Amino acid sequence: MVCVTTLCGSALFSGPLLGSDLRRTPIVEAVKSARPSVVNIKGEKTLGASDPQVLQGDVGRRVNGMGTGVVIDPAGYIITNHHVIDGVREIQVTTADEHEYIAKLVSRDPETDLAVIKIDPTEPLPVVKIGTSRDLMPGESVVAVGNAYGYEHTATRGIISALHRAVQVSDAQYYEDLIQTDASINPGNSGGPLLNIDGEMIGINVAVRAGAQGIGFAIPVDKAVSVAADLLAAHGLQRVWHGVQLEADGPQAGLAPVVGSVADESPAKLAGLESGDVITRIGNLEVERALDFHRAILGLDVGQSTDLLVRRGDETVNLTLTVAKVPGYLKPAVGPYWELLGVELKPTPDDEFRQNYRTRYRGGLSVTAVRPDSPAASHGIREGDVLVGMHIWETISFKNVDYVVDRVRSHSDSASLNPVKFYVLRGSETLYGYLPIPVAMGKTVQR
Structure with a gap:
């Protein structure tokens, strides 16, 4: 009896425990593969009407915001939701290895609620595996990963409940063609990946239906990476020029992008690229979609x-592309305060101002863009603000701003005026700060 027991014990415990293999399910592997590319985003922000989880009475209130992002390039480019970073004073990013960074906004698209931000990591970051949303099936298993309620890298599982949903989350935000899932998507999950069972990102988590159980939504990944490619292309055009216009990603995932057109006398033209060429490699990077091409260009x-490795008909062609300085005619037109202060301003119509703001101010100038690393950006001015005052003067028109800037830059007591105290409307709040005005460049640009 003892012998039998000993032999049985030996048989039971001599090999590896089966439980370990049984527990290592596809869900476990999917979370394990995607987790290193998921980052946590936080920072103080002003709640806006476009925030999917905001209550109407909370618009304009400052809160400690939280969200999620996904690494799409080893150099530190991260995709997230626009509403995650909108109104955030300082975008704080924590990577999976618990390194903390301050991110810069690269570009954003409020209409699709997507944005790209950038950190400068100490070493290359793991990149998420990008799948496709073209072949999704209602009923297939999915996993949402994110910073739910501040609990980093929370994973929840569910299925795809439906496709092509249209959702109105507020007066300011409307989504089309969303993925519906019953995987729990909570505040803080926004901007994180929705994964398939292979660990590929098939969507960007965006919203949950208020008051409903098990109804969450995600932006399809094909749309998300297409928008990200456009945002990176626009950002790249601020630095270098290549002259390639790519067609939209093809009908099948994993197909390299097709060259739609090549600008005359451009670097691409000089390199020998032609319309209809299929770019399959740039440098050491395999090109499977337009996003790959544009993120490679950003490193130049x-x-x-x-x-470049190009497929032209039945032939494979090797080319060399040398990027050039952006021609002046391609640079975006900017107003007189862009170089000086880093803001683009436009007058706010009187009726619009009165309708949107209940304030003692008579009017203001809308901030339509803020240049990263500019005086305006580093001192708290944000896109969407309305500039209503500088020092003791109102700013209803450009002439008002011209007067203040000229006074600071030419007045004998400019030191007592500079930095200039400014006032902006943001949501239901009136905020103020201090903006330094450069004084070594002469007077303001002439109108």
Whole structure:
């Protein structure tokens, strides 16, 4: 009896425990593979009407915001929701290895509620595996990963409940063609990945139906990466020029992008690229979608070259592309305060101002853009603000701003005026700060 027991014990415990293998399900592997590319985002922000979880009475209230992002390039480019970073004074990012960074906003698209931000990591970051949303099936298993309620890297599982949902989350935010899932998507999950069972990102988590159980939504990944590619292309055009216009990603995932057109006398033209070429490699990066091409270009400086592998009909062609300085006619037109202060301003119509703001101010100038690393950006001015005053003067028109800037830059006691106290309307709040005005460049640009 003892012998039998000993033999049985030996048989039971001599090999590896089966439970370990049984527990390592596809869900476990999917979370494990995606987790290193998921980052947590936080920072103080002003609640806006476009925030999917905001209550109407909370618009304009400052809160400690939280959200999630996904690494799409080893150099630190991260995709997230626009509403996650909108109104955030300082975008704080924590990577999966618990390194903390301050992110810069690269570009955003409020209409699709997507944004790209950038950190400068100490070493290359893991990149999420990008799948496709073209072949999704209602009923298939999915996993949502994110910073739910501040609990980092929370994973929840569910299924795809439906496709092509249209959702109105507020007067300011409307979504089309969303993925509906019963995987729990909570505040803080926004901007994180929705994964399939293979660990591929198939969507960007965006919203939950208030008051409903098990109804969450995600932006399809094909749309998300297409928008991200456009945002990176626009950002790249601020630095270098190549002259390639790519067609939209093809009908099947994993197909390299097709060259739609090549600008005359451009670097691409000089390199020998032609309309209809299929770019399959740039440098050491395999190109499977337009996003890959544009993120590779972002790593190049003016005058730098990279190898291209192109499919042209039945032939494979090797080319060398040398990017150039952006021609003046391609640079975006900006107003007189862009170089000086880093803001683009436009007058706010009287009726619009009275309708949107109940305030003692008579009017203001809407901030339509803020240049990263500018005086305006580093001192708290945000896109969407309305500038209503500088020092003791109102700012209803450009002439008002011209007067203040000229006074600061030419007045004998400019030191007592500079930095200039400014006032902005943001939501239901009136905020103020201090904006330094450069004084070494002469007077303001002439109108």
